[in-house]
Amino acid sequence: MYSGPIDVLIRFGAVLVGVGFLVQAGLVLRQSIAMAAPAADRIRDATGGDTVAIDGTVRATRDDAGGLRTVTAPLSGDDCVFAAWRIEEFFGHEVATQDGWTDHASGYDAEAFELADGSGTIAVDVSGDWEFLETEFDLAGLDSPHRTVSIDEDVPAEIRDFEAAVGAEDRTPAAIDVPTSDAGPKQGDRRYYEATIDAGDDLFVSGVASERDAETGLVVTGGGDDRLLVSDQGRRGATRSRLFGVVVLSVVGLLLCWYGVAPLLRSVPITPT
Template sequence: MISTLLSIAILVLAVGVLGIGGLYLYRASRSFRSAYTLRQRCRTPIREAVDHSGMVELEGTVAPIDSKTVTAPFSGTDCLAYIYRTKERIDSSTPADAPRSSDGKYALLDEGTEAVEFFLEDETGRVRVDPTSGEFEFSTETYEHMPWRDLPEPITRYVESTPAVDSQDPVLDSVPILSAIATWLVRNDRRFVEGRIESGQSIYVRGSVEPDSRWETGADAIVESGSEPSSIVIYNVPKRATAWRFAKRGGRELVLGVAALSAVVVLGYGYVFV
């Protein structure tokens, strides 16, 4: 009886691990395909891209329009676009409805994005980029709350002004000394993630090119979300770096997929010989 139950448990576990491995391998294939597609495409000069309407892929240097910028919340940097996420390691005090990160180890406490229109230019021309309703695929910086190191002042102000992030526990918060001790102990459980586009940075953009009705901006055209379901996608690194990012992601997913399938082989061996 015990042998039968053990065999069933091994079989169920093997099926689950097989599904996880298959998912990782599928995601790896998509990542590698994206990297290959990006590497195969030739760079299109902005002047050539604006001569026709429709979806284009452009690479160039960004510049502000009328000196308009936004301030990134964690670094305090004046920039043209930013994303941020605040994550906390999952434990018994984590809100049950808090969304999980992709690795399942962190809960997402807060996130947001802000951007202004900006110029994208190369040696051939200039376009105005409207990031409204855009998707941001940014490389990011992570600030960790370590016990021996204070957070940068912008993050301290952000934490104090954001209830969902500042509060640790209703009971502990009512006792200042306990709250201070708890805050010190869980510092390394918090991660503040920020990605941004700064003036003069080289970026990669996929979007729809349309004639620019605001000619006073000095742009040849505007890149924005088109009529198609997909919106404008903005990467805060050049095309080659974007392709390399997809390749690295695919490599990690491939390793995880192969590891999962290897585990299935081991479990299958155990199932056969139990």
């Protein structure tokens, strides 16, 4: 059985977290199924309310003056229709402490854009709060750092301006009276990531087709449990990464649930028949 109240609380918490992992695995699996067998995988076949999974080419939209709607990527300065960024900071440089890279801040800026697949054109709505996963971005640029700046370096002007623009907090240096490691990253080191989408890029989009009006046609958004997924990895790459996520989430969830209920199960007497 459980060794005391603290043990009960810890294991109960493990069960709750484990259930959360399993629920998330179910949602990702549902998304994977919708991506593999959508109601429409060609734009011309989509109608309002359909789940869609479309490979196509990005097109920029035009403003009232006829100019292309674009944004400026915060790190590279490139003009594009979408720019996502992420900052990681290294924590735990002190000797004999847990250390690792931790997400410090993230965000994106975008203009309305369209996707064309040869059968038609559909708008893509990437509005929403990234923090609440209303939109998922599976972009290669967010996996490899655009730039790394050590705590010992003078912060370049463009990085300083970028951090001020996005409201990034100051770095957290290691305490000077605590022994630190001489090897590897130091506490306060930062890595900067950037991913962009521009006109002409190949893109895979999965979500729900919603009706706007007769003049502007359909738009792909997230709806209900069907999150909007925007990926530059193609249909196969996006589906593969989702299925891998299902396996990882399920294994972690089951292990946490087992950890929480194992003492209770071991206490149940087994009566031989």
